[in-house]
Amino acid sequence: MSHDTIRKYDGPAGGWGALKSVAKHLGEQKIAISGAKTLLKANQPDGFDCPGCAWPDRDHTSTFEFCENGAKAVAAEATKFRAGPDLFAQYTVTQLAEYSDYWLEQQGRLTTPMRFDAATDHYVPVSWDEAFALVAQHLNALPSPDNAIFYTSGRTSNEAAFLYQLFVREYGTNNFPDCSNMCHESSGTALKKQIGVGKGTVSLHDFECADGIFIFGQNPGTNHPRMLGELREAAKRGAKIVSFNPLRERGLERFADPQDKLEMATYGSTKISSDYFQLKIGGDLAAVKGMIKHVLERDIEVTGNGGATLLDRDFIAEHTTGFDAFMADVLAESWDVIIEESGLDEAQIRRAGELYLSCERVIACWGMGITQHKHSVATINMVVNLLLLRGNLGREGAGACPVRGHSNVQGDRTMMIYEKPPAAFLDRLRDVFGFEPPREDGFDTVGAIEAMLDGRGRVFFGMGGNFAIATPDSDATARGLRSCALTVHVTTKLNRSHLVHGQDALILPCLGRTEIDIQAAGPQGVTVEDSMSMVHLSSGINPPASHDLLSEPAIVARLAHATLGARSKIDWLGMVEDYDRIRDAIAATFDDFHDFNTRVRVPGGFRLSNTARDRKWANPAGKAVFFACPVPTDNPIHRARRMHGTQPVFTLATTRSHDQYNTTIYGLDDRYRGVFGERRVLFANADDIAALGMKAGDWVDLESICDDGVRRQAPRFLLVEYNIPRGCLAAYYPETNPLVPLSSFADESRTPTSKSVPVIVTPHAADVGAHMPRQRDIPAAVVR
Known part of the structure; x- marks a missing residue:
């Protein structure tokens, strides 16, 4: 393996690395000065909304509400190069x-x-x-x-x-x-039937008040870097930040805020996660159900000894339905199944459950690491079940927060x-x-x-x-x-x-x-609407390209x-x-957009209503629903492993590099994971690499396993040792999208199962990709 391609990154997320990256991308697009001026007008009342992610702004009138990936998006759009x-x-x-x-x-x-x-x-x-x-x-x-x-x-x-x-x-x-349909459809499907609204229920103010933030299947350091500012402030005031993710991600470990002069001057950083649970890919439903099982068992123990209940019984009685059947299902679930399917041991799961009990106000956040599995809807239902147990919906500092992608x-x-x-x-x-x-x-x-x-x-x-x-x-x-x-x-x-x-x-x-x-x-x-239902104006400032x-x-x-x-x-x-006429038409169509043109011209815009936040449940049940969900033991991964017997079948999760946003490739580096100048990499556990008789730096081919009779292959990936559970792999998309069967999608939501693809790994055979010549990366200047 080339030392230049894979090298360890020890720094925090953000910090000087982020500023250097911003300068590099502005320079590459020949907009170093004008680009900086453009960035300073982002997210202001008379400027434009960041064309990157949907994370909201703390202060829409500020002059520095952008992040590294937002700067890349701005640089890409404001580039001086033309494809005419x-x-x-x-x-x-x-x-x-x-x-x-x-x-x-x-x-x-x-x-x-x-x-x-x-x-x-x-x-x-x-x-x-x-x-x-x-x-x-x-x-x-x-x-x-x-x-x-x-x-x-x-x-x-x-x-x-x-x-x-x-x-x-x-x-x-x-x-x-x-x-x-391809990202958070599972969130909308699960939330709509469970709490009556297909969106999250929290605001940025809730992040100021929460004493527990539980993060599932999300990598904010790359996908929503501005979220790290909220997590940093929460961590500094002592809130517990509990992360569940198969890969160790730098943004969930340490963050240096580029806007903090002292932290930058001292090369310091802030620890983000108080606890980090590396479950296996797709193990979230089992892990959360195990946490709930611990909470219910502890409640039975405490109340049996004459103590006060650990649950919010008043909330459960007034605002929910289905609790008794749900409780019976959870208590009947086998610890052996929970442990096997989560990839965590019982002590870890009970530790996570105890962390939840120690918090009075809890926000649960999740990303596509949750939504792109066969059982995604059930997993989100289980996360919301966890919140319902202690009334962590519809009150300050608590709620559900699906973190969406594009702006x-x-x-x-x-x-x-x-x-x-x-x-x-x-x-x-x-x-x-x-x-x-x-x-x-x-x-x-x-x-x-x-x-x-x-x-x-x-x-x-x-x-x-x-x-x-x-x-x-x-x-x-x-x-x-x-x-x-x-x-x-x-x-x-x-x-x-x-x-x-x-x-x-x-x-x-x-x-x-x-x-x-x-x-x-x-x-x-x-106008745009962010992940927390704020609607605000966006007005361009650059001459058209x-x-x-x-x-x-x-x-x-x-x-x-x-x-x-x-x-x-x-x-x-x-x-x-x-466009005022369009907004008038929107106001005539949607009651929540009444007086649209007036309200949106207030700096920062306005927030749309949210029935669940107000503890009004606009679903058929008329209440928040506890859903009993069995831990899956017969999903496509299980079936592929049974089909292939002793041949190792791995669970592949597709993921982004740090130099991309969705399918837009800004560069060929993934700084936080230590990858430089290469995208066809396969992150694997060192013991799995050894068990395959291979070594880091070898080139391998991937083939996904599906019972539809179609052979799906993706050739020539560089094996990279990474801190990921055994049996799990990760690689970038879109390079691995050819491996995701069209017929494999989440129950109810039909979201493709891009985070749980059963694959086999074999040494690279030159003839596998012979019909697919390697794509060229000739510098753009050659053709300009």
Whole structure:
């Protein structure tokens, strides 16, 4: 193994390493001075909201509310490099496909609408009018509106998302696969049925008051770095921070706040987790059920000796249902099963349970390490069961906190980018806009891929994102997209999905969050909703990357006008002249957005209502529900191991590097895990590597195990020793997305099981990847 590729990182998360990384990325994009000025306007009332993650701002009027990964997102959008018509003239689509995702990202901002020319295998410039006419022609020629698929990424603003769903429903379908289907759909599914609201219940103020923060399946150091500021403050005042994660992650261990002058000057840092439990991948349900079992056993012991109950009996009696059956199920669960399936011993689990009992106000946080398993919904139900035991919902300093990804992924769902819209919402659309919306459920992400593969999906329209490689089963997804009559992508930069195209294909370049958006009424701002239901304005400050860019709302409005024509009662072009008109339409549709234009202009915006936070339970039971969930002992991992007998079958979790955000690759380093200049790495326990007869630095191939008869392989990964439980592996996505079967998804939510893929590991065979030449990473300057 090259010493330059893998080297130990001993520093904390954040600190000088983060500042050096920010400077490096600003420099790489040739925006060192202007980029710094842009960052200083992020998250201010007259500036733009960070286009990165959905973690809220402590003070929306501050001048330094950004983090390392937010700075990378800003640098990527504000880059001086341009991917204009000359790039597409120089390279055929086949040639572009040979380059890596990192190289594609480095080509810079798209400048011009482009149409695929099959005769030359090039993208060629097209006018906006011609592009809209082409999409309208395809849409209006379909036998049914349900033959069209409309995807949405989590960076789409509330205004664009609202217009998008309005257009598509007037067109006649509810086919709205979105990134939520692939990340926190399990959270919404579990929470909605259990507490009546599909969102988290906490605010940043609750983090100030909590004396216990329990973190499950989340790596905030890479995925939500601003969250580390809240955890740091909680740790400094003595709150217990209890982390459950298979990998040791630096952000959950130590953090140096770049905004703390003393900490930076002394090279100091703050310990984050008071306790760190390294359970095995997928072991969270068993671990939390074991904690609950300990709490109930302790309560029986204490009350049996005449002591006061350890549970919040008044809350349970008034606000919950199902407790007795739930308690019986937990007490009957075998400790042997809990220990085997969690990967923790009984003492560790009881320690975790005792930590919970020692806290008066508890917040439970989780990320995609929880949501992307076969039993994700049941796991989240179990986490909420833990909170319900002691009334840790609907009061200060306590609650449920699913930590979502992209900046407006929650807002898009609030705007009803949803394939299963409630009847009451559809009734409101009918009453406000004068058309009868479709009532049949549409395709989610898995359903959309299946529909493209079997011919039901003929047109794919992507509002942002990188669908071809963000999705599971990459080969199947690519076949589906290539079978379409038309694929369209609204985007700021070139990515893999634009090269996996239908018979006709369009790339439509749009404004970014950081850029000035001028419409007929003047400069416009858009709104976003963060992970804690705060809605606020975002107004760009940079000149557009090209004079030929349109905003996302303008693209939707012009497409609707071209497609629906005189049969629509909506003044699409008038709506987009002034985004206040869009917000008025939102206010007329959603009661929670009353006086939208007035309320959102208050610095910091406003918070949406949350029934569960107010202890009003808007679910069929009318109360919070205790759900009894058995510890899974027959999931795809168990079955794969039985199928392969003595051959080692590992559980693979896909994960991000520190130099990426979702599928966007900013660089080739993963500083906190000690990986530099390489993405095809496989993190494994040292004893597992030895048991395979291999050594760190060897190259290996991966094959996933599924009973559908399809052989899925991913070749050539570098073995890296890492602090991870035996039997568990981790590797980056999208490189490992080809291993995730399309048919393997979470019960109820249909979220792909990207965090629990059964795989076998074999020495790298050159012929395995012979048909897949290694993608090239020629420096961008070579082609500019």
